[in-house]
Amino acid sequence: MEVSTELLKAIKIEYDTKKIIYDKMLRYYDGDTDSKRNYKKIKSRSNLFADNNYIMKFIQEEANYCCLNKVTYSSHTGNKAAVDSIRLALRNYSEGYNKELLKQALIFQEAYSLHYINSNGDFASLICTPQNSYILQDDFGNIQLFIRFFKKKFNTVDVFADVYTDDSIIHYKVNGTFVQIGDIDGNIFSSIPVGICKIGSISESLYSKLSGLEDAYCTNLSDQTNLNSDLRTKYLHFKNCDPSPEQMDTMKENATITTSGEGDVRWVQSTEVSFESTINILQDNIYQQASHLNFNNPLSSNTSSLALQGTMMAMNQKVGDDITAMTDCLKVRIKFIFEYLKIKVGSDFSWKDILIKITANIPSDNLLASQILSQNPNISRKTGYGLYSFIDSPEAEEKQKDLEDKANSIGNDLLNPTIPVNSTVPDVVEAK
Structure with missing residues (x-):
């Protein structure tokens, strides 16, 4: 795609316009809310502000639910070499990379994973967000252009931009206009190396749902706190x-x-006048809008994991959307890992052969799964393995089970030899 000055100028205008709302979304995640900024202070009176950051709490909860368990990879065709190559390439990654990527996606409703080859020659990725980058897609969702805006350390004046196309990486200094600097680098990948973790639109974000409720909650709670402080x-x-x-x-x-x-x-x-009813109503609405469960409310001692899952149905659906977005992004990562390995060592793997499994860190009833399988003997063993939360790969578990059954069968034959059916049993000779 040709990168013209007119195109870059139009992109910068749209980026600056959208950045206003993205800056505010990050402010609310950091607890810098409008209610805190605009809280009415009275001279010679208590002016405490009761800060309750529900947006940060819920985003961190969802990131933990989705990313505390490690992602597992398997091959549809049983290609162990392909799976091992993925695991080896990901050794360079921070253990918290996926969690941070999802956290940024939950703040802005989308985040980007920019893939590159680092100075050590390893495959690596950088997390970008709509606040510091811009992505241009066609009507079919194909990425045509990606721009990352950034500042250099100890230089707070100049803004720089790296523009990624299918075959090049162009460097600019942006001070009102785009001025190209340095040489153009080649893009070693077959396309723009960016994965998108998109959860939904801005109107579906926790910021849009909770910002007003959180402002009202904190303002009312602060007023009550200051009333008690003033009057005792x-x-x-x-x-x-x-x-x-x-x-x-x-x-x-x-x-x-x-x-x-x-x-x-x-x-x-x-x-x-007591504000307790108002505070409770606001808090309840906050949890309902976020589709989260308030675990501060005590549960009965005999609550089963199945009953808890029913209570967490809305939360499970919310986490399911997060996992879907992460899976789409990880597919693209695997695609570029295989391209990198083809260039580096000549291997030829297909990313379409890889199965990605993200297991949410939520309660599951393995005992119930066992009861279901025992009462339904016609269910295949492979399907049954998939019902257990502690089994990452049903295919690998089935193969392991076959190996153990075969080994046990051989051992039983050695320990308990049987006489062939067609063999002749020798007559017993009576001792004289």
Whole structure:
């Protein structure tokens, strides 16, 4: 694709426009909310702000649910060499890479994995987001152009951009206009090496669903906190007496109060309006909109994992969307890993042969699965293995089971030899 000055200018205008909303989405993840920025402060009064960052809490929960268990890879055709090559190539990756990628995708509803060859000659990836990059796709979803905007350390003025096309990487300095710098690098891959982890539109994001509710929750909770701080809910009432400040200090020091005549001193409880119902309603709406379960609410001691799964149905569906987005991104990563290996060592593997399995870290009832299989003997063994949460690859488990059965059969034959059916049994000779 030809990269013209007019195209780059139009992209920069659209990028700057969308960056405003992406900056705000990141602000809310970091807890820098509008309610915190605009909280009304009163002079000579308590101005505490009760910060409750539900957006960060839910995003981290979903990332943990999806990425705490390792991703497993298997081959449809049983190509062990292809699977081993993937695992070897991924040794260079941080253990938390997938979790960070999904976290960024949950903040902005999409994130990008930019693949490259690092200085050591290893396959590597860099996480990008719509806040610092731009991706141009055609009507069929094919990537036509990818731009990564960045700043260099100790240079807070200039903005730089790397523009990726199918056959080149062009470097620019961006200060109002794109000015090419340095030489054009070649793209060793067959296409733009970017994987997309897209969960949905901005309107479906946790930011869009929860930002208003979180602002209302924090504002109400802050108002209640400051009311308690200012008034302390109780007042010391003096009747028919008026102690001086010095007398008040003496009373406080001695923990005694002395009055004369008809004087009386007592505590008076404030008759303020409770905000508890408002806070509970807001919190409940927050959890409902996020499709999360409030585990702070106690569950009964005999709650089964099946009943818990029913309660977590909405959460399971939400996590399912996250896993689908991650799987699509990992398919592209494998495609470019195989291209890298073909260039480096001449191997020829097909990414379409690889099966990716991401197991969510959510409760499952393996005992129930065993009961189902025992009552349905016609279910294949391979299908049955897939029902257990602790089995990563049903195919590998089935092969391992066949090997163990064969070994056990040979062992039984050696320990318990049998006489062939057609063999002649020698007559017993009576001893004389």
